[in-house]
Amino acid sequence: xxxxxxxxxxxxxxxxxxxxxxxxxxGRVILLGExxxxxYERPPLSKGLLLGTTPRRAVxxxxxxxxxxxxxxxxxATQVTGIDRDAxxxxxxxxxxxxxxxxxxxxxxxxxxxxxxxxxxDGVRYLRTxxxxxxxxxxxxxxxxxxxxxxxWIGLEIAAAARQQGAxxxxxxxxxxxxxxxxGDQVARVFADLHQSHGVTFxxxxxxxxxxxxxxxxxxxxxxxxxxPADTVVVGVGIQPNVQLAEAAxxxxxxxxxxxARLLTSDPHIYAAGDVANAYQPLLxxxxxVEHWANALNGGPxxxxxxxxxxxxxxxxxxxxxxxxxxxxxxxxxxxPDGYDRVVFRGDxxxxxxxxxxxxxxxxxxxxxxxxxxxxxxxxxxxxxALVRAGHSGRxxxxxxxxxxxxxxxxxxx
Numbered sequence: 001x002x003x004x005x006x007x008x009x010x011x012x013x014x015x016x017x018x019x020x021x022x023x024x025x026x027g028r029v030i031l032l033g034e035x036x037x038x039x040y041e042r043p044p045l046s047k048g049l050l051l052g053t054t055p056r057r058a059v060x061x062x063x064x065x066x067x068x069x070x071x072x073x074x075x076x077a078t079q080v081t082g083i084d085r086d087a088x089x090x091x092x093x094x095x096x097x098x099x100x101x102x103x104x105x106x107x108x109x110x111x112x113x114x115x116x117x118x119x120x121x122d123g124v125r126y127l128r129t130x131x132x133x134x135x136x137x138x139x140x141x142x143x144x145x146x147x148x149x150x151x152x153w154i155g156l157e158i159a160a161a162a163r164q165q166g167a168x169x170x171x172x173x174x175x176x177x178x179x180x181x182x183x184g185d186q187v188a189r190v191f192a193d194l195h196q197s198h199g200v201t202f203x204x205x206x207x208x209x210x211x212x213x214x215x216x217x218x219x220x221x222x223x224x225x226x227x228x229p230a231d232t233v234v235v236g237v238g239i240q241p242n243v244q245l246a247e248a249a250x251x252x253x254x255x256x257x258x259x260x261a262r263l264l265t266s267d268p269h270i271y272a273a274g275d276v277a278n279a280y281q282p283l284l285x286x287x288x289x290v291e292h293w294a295n296a297l298n299g300g301p302x303x304x305x306x307x308x309x310x311x312x313x314x315x316x317x318x319x320x321x322x323x324x325x326x327x328x329x330x331x332x333x334x335x336x337p338d339g340y341d342r343v344v345f346r347g348d349x350x351x352x353x354x355x356x357x358x359x360x361x362x363x364x365x366x367x368x369x370x371x372x373x374x375x376x377x378x379x380x381x382x383x384x385x386a387l388v389r390a391g392h393s394g395r396x397x398x399x400x401x402x403x404x405x406x407x408x409x410x411x412x413x414x
Contacts (some may be wrong), residue, residue, distance in 0.1 A: 009033025
């Protein structure tokens with residue numbers, strides 16, 4: 001009987017285990033996770049759980065009895081300390097060794113830590129786990145002073161939740177706009193306007209010199225000398241892939257665990273998926289590491305099928321979504337910060353009287369659509385993906401028609 005071991009009991013790992021059983025694998029499946037929780041999805045941590053609109057039971061990937069019913073050996077609160085590639089074994093923190101015929105690494109990422117004096121004070125929070133979300137939720141009370149360091153997706157979603165709970169929020173960001181590197185100035189300005197209309201204060205072009213407090217954080221000192229009051233500080237300055245196990249085992253690592261399009265690493269018996277994997281994307285013709293929910297949702301099953309010997313080419317377009325106040329958006333595709341020459345809008349992206357706009361945005365290079373966003377416009381994701389796939393395949397579109405709401409998106413790639 002074959003042994004398949006999955007290290008990392010998040011969404012990617014749980015979905016991989018599910019796929020193995022659905023595809024008829026009757027060997028042993030062992031799913032190892034460091035957290036005491038059974039596998040859960042992370043998007044609610046910065047959205048519905050903070051707002052109280054998502055019940056805690058709804059975040060788990062499977063019901064509690066699913067694992068036993070499907071003969072998946074789930075071990076929570078279990079740390080893997082090493083991989084013995086020669087013996088094909090993983091080493092646990094208690095010294096136990098588990099043999100594998102094939103091994104899948106879905107070990108995720110860790111928030112980057114803030115490296116300034118006072119960063120270890122109580123009240124300084126990071127968001128990655130359910131426990132983290134619980135601690136942040138406790139701090140989002142009416143009239144509390146919250147400072148968010150970093151205006152990325154996590155930082156903005158936490159800021160939105162905090163304002164909706166009545167907290168005073170200041171966001172500190174070294175760039176000139178939120179999400180500037182990801183979205184470019186024009187679309188980033190939409191998010192700046194939206195948050196400012198809801199009372200968020202931004203400190204752009206500012207760094208953090210020190211966190212101050214006696215035991216617990218009470219203020220944030222910026223590099224320009226400004227001191228911001230803070231009951232709680234949430235740090236959202238990016239994540240780094242958990243590559244330590246892979247590095248120690250001698251796997252190829254470069255901004256994540258390097259895999260081919262089959263999600264196979266440099267070892268013929270080891271696979272990787274989720275935001276730890278720097279996977280080759282055939283459509284883009286390069287390796288990319290995608291940190292978003294959909295990559296775990298789809299990457300875990302793709303790796304499972306690859307482990308089962310099926311012909312797999314993981315070529316799904318990067319996709320992510322965000323909900324902030326009354327703005328819901330989806331983004332499909334991939335455009336490097338310096339890889340496009342214009343952004344084409346369909347609809348007016350202006351925030352008027354605090355109301356989120358309805359629009360589409362397309363990142364374009366030489367008439368080719370590389371990525372697209374739909375904001376408060378629904379049921380267009382498939383058409384946007386078709387445009388993006390055509391764009392990355394070298395097909396240009398008529399930009400006048402692309403911006404014209406009267407022209408169906410489907411007509412542009414027909």
